[in-house]
Amino acid sequence: MGKRIGMEVSIAAAEAVKQCNVDVISAYPITPQTHVVEHLSELVANGEMDAEFFCVESEHSALSVCVGSEATGARSFTCTSSQGLALMSEITYIASALRLPIVMIIANRALSGPISIWNDHSDVMSIRDCGWIQFFAENGQDVYDQVFCAYRLAEDKEVLLPVIINMDGFTLSHVIEPIELIDQEKIDQFLPAYKPVLSLHPDRPVTMGGIALPGIFTETKKAQEVAIQSSMPKILETWKAFGDMTGRYYNPVETYKTEDAETVFVIMGSYGETASVAVDMMREEGRSVGLIKLRLWRPFPFEEFKKATLGVKQLVVIDRAVSVGARGPVASEVKAALYGEDQRPMVYNFVAGLGGRDVAPQDFIKMVDKAEIEIEEGNKEGYEIYGVRE
């Protein structure tokens, strides 16, 4: 077992990027992502990391540089939050369509307006359909570990897709946690040097980013959709290999005390840890409560999710964003995933923790109380923005 040291999660993330021998870092500072790239710029400036660091003029350029560098076969990294991601959004679709295995950490922060620097998931939900593989990390160790998994997965010849690692802003990014660092030798074995399938080189001319007329555009989208759907075995394989190396096994859908549970939370990101405290408290009172943590958001793990919800009476889905005019996005997808099942749980949707609003274990207990009572009374469309002052 490696050394566990207290470290700010953003610094741990940057150290992981360094350990991946990334060739190009292109970023524009934005809270709460800044510490990640600040630390990387120090590592490069101090000669501790052999990489090109591009200080660009915007996030649109940050990802554009990564698209260019990745297309030449250089392992590339960027990191952003909120408005930065919004400005970058145009290029996110291009990176995935070109099948460029860029890795990006998003320190999740609310989208304006009003202006908020604090955490929720509205930023990443705005690019939900951008075609990147998307992870949600639960704690600092998870963030650190996923960087290695992301590069290995993204660069697999059968995958070739960019990966987003979602890290809750402040609640993860700025918190000092014990992190078990992995020896460089192990990383070098786990993550081989990047060998692109296709790259830009004067000796082997190819065109990337051409136009597709109506006669072929649909075929390109079908190919992209199949590519991300069929990455699932590789995702499982990557996490299995990582687990074999470190003892830390990750899964697309993780369950906590769901065996025989009647009411089960569905949560993404760092709130999984808070909710698990609430589950423990309720279990002590003899209540039949469990927790599902969605680590993988794209491709959506339909089969794993259905399996995890078998026999569950009701799901309490916590959304950290609101699709204004259409309720919570996670709940909508959960309902869609379960629609074809003969035995499906009722779904109660809470939108909670917007713009950094704290959600304590007691709040999770209140949500279960309310959902159980209302579902018992016959409410099939339970939906609430939680904790609003009336």
Add this chain to the structure above:
Amino acid sequence: MTKPESEWTWKELPPGTTILEPGNACQYRTGDWKTLKPVLNKELCIHCGLCYIFCPDMSYALNPEGYFIVDLFYCKGCGICAKECPTGAITMVLEKEEEK
């Protein structure tokens, strides 16, 4: 592309729809966009080459007899050559279905 886009299946596309064959844009027939085609009256032509200079698609080329002749495989029928021709030697006429 080595074959028309209508013959490609999604399974055959290279990753990222990367184009592996350089310089294949010349196989792209932009000529099927047009409704009007330019017709040259050689008796009025003064060989000035303005049609050649103004053509935005570089569809005009000099032939051995000294005339600039349009390549209808690429000509989109914009009519700029006819507009710029100082002697009115080029007229735009409706392209018939069988000529396409």
